[in-house]
Amino acid sequence: MTTASFDPRALRDTFGAFLTGVTVVTAKDVTGSPIGFTANSFASVSIDPPLLLVCLAKTSRNFATMTSAKGFAVNVLSEKQIAVSNTFAKPVEDRFATVEWMVGPYGAPILGGVAAWFDCSMHKIVDAGDHAILIGRVEAFENGVMAGLGFARGSYVTPALSGRAVSAAAEGAPLIAAVVERNGEVLLIPTEDGRWCLPQMPLQSGGTLRGLQDYLRSATGLGVEVGFLYSVYENKTSGHQHIVYRASAEAGESGAGQFFAIADLPLDEMDSPATADVLKRFAAESVLGNFGIYVGDEKQGKVHPFNKRA
Template identity: 60%
Template sequence: MTATAFDPRSLRDAFGAFATGVTIVTTVGPDGQPLGFTANSFSSVSLDPPLLLICLAKTSRNFGAMTEAKGFAVNILSDGQKDASNTFARPVEDRFATVEWHPGPHGSPVLADVAAWFDCSLEQVIEAGDHVILLGRVEAFENSGRNGLGYVRGGYFTPTLAAKAVSVASEGHLHLGAVVERAGEILLVGEDAKSLPGCDVDEGEPLEALKSHLEQLTGLPITIGFLYSVYEGLSDGRQHIVYRAFAGEGDPKAGTFVSLDQLARTSLSGSATADILNRFAMESSIGNFGVYFGNETAGRVHSIARKAQA
């Protein structure tokens, strides 16, 4: 896409391909009350002097308070703090009532149980188009050692769950599948009984193999997204790992895109496929996705919520 034809939504989606951590940025407002918001536009800048930055939209309701404050804190959320991220991304009246916090050494609110926090003085405000860059000098910090919460392409992921999938993959005898999404529809393959597209992998890099298989099967560009289901196949003895994936535009060479409201009327290849798709349809309706670990008949869904819009 050329610079003369940029679509803001498409550009935002492209930026979203970069996996980031999730932070809650906090300060004290002019009335002495704490304020904060969820942000993933954070970066370290320098060790000497110790500097970091965040980006803030000029349209943000926190713009005045943030640019005039003596400083701010960056709280890097741990992988169990999705609820806090969602709370601070919504227009909640008292966001701080839902979390445990205390004033940091430089005065900005520091949240409990985060992966790390940095309490900063405001070094500089830099103009940057429709945003400003807040350059902060680190006055104090703490690193808890917890894993951070990840975010990419509009949804959360956690390193702990991803590590479990890698562990399973290392055991071999692996079948990879995908819930391939596009505009509210899911790609299904097969003539009579439909199933999720996938392939057997016993060696090599599993995600590269899955992406290659899906693109050869459909003739469409495919982006592999989040881990969605990990289970032991009782009938075939294989480990199954299912990812969410996203298809580009065009007619698929194989398979058919089926809308979510048609899934209940579609003949499916087995109970595992039916369970995955029924769960996906339900989670899509509420915007709260999870990762399943277990076997074909029993397991547990680890909730991973979609990030709320500020």
């Protein structure tokens, strides 16, 4: 969409393609009571002086308090704090009742168990359309040991599950593949016996994503970006472990294979029933845009959903 008149929902969804971290921004109101809200519009600004920013909607019920506060804290949530994110994203009467917290060195509430925190003085407030940009000067900070919680396309992403799944699949004779999608179509590669398969390659030592992305770009001649892990399973019939990622391709004619509309995928002509099952699930999940990670074998397993935002 390139016209001057945008569909706000479509624009929001497109912004949501960018994988971000998840934070809880906290402060104290004029009575000294803690307030906080979930935000993923957070970024570092400067090291010297130490500055960061968060964005706050002017319609937020916290807008007046935040813009008049002497400072605020940014709590970077860990991958185990999805429930905390949901609590501070909902209109709960006392959001701090179910979490551990303390008063930070500069006075803002600091949550327990976070991946990192920054306690800031208010440096500047910048008007930005229907939002305000709060620029804070870092007065104190701490870097924890937990991995951060991710968020993209309306879903939470945790790195631990992906790491465990790939490590498990690396045992045996692993193949790494991708469901390469663009504009509602999926790339399939013809096999020597006249069937179709996903673009795939043997798993190389020393890395997965870089090798897969280089292979896809070389084979298709297109710009291809590898995204989230999608499926990890053992095919006991062939003796292979399969690691499947989602990927997106740019427009243009592919130098390998053929793009099929998701509704017209030749599921009866795939190289194995397991590949057909991967594509059936992808077609079903594409309708809602809510994807998960399958872990199991070619006959049974479990889909671990990316937890949806409340």
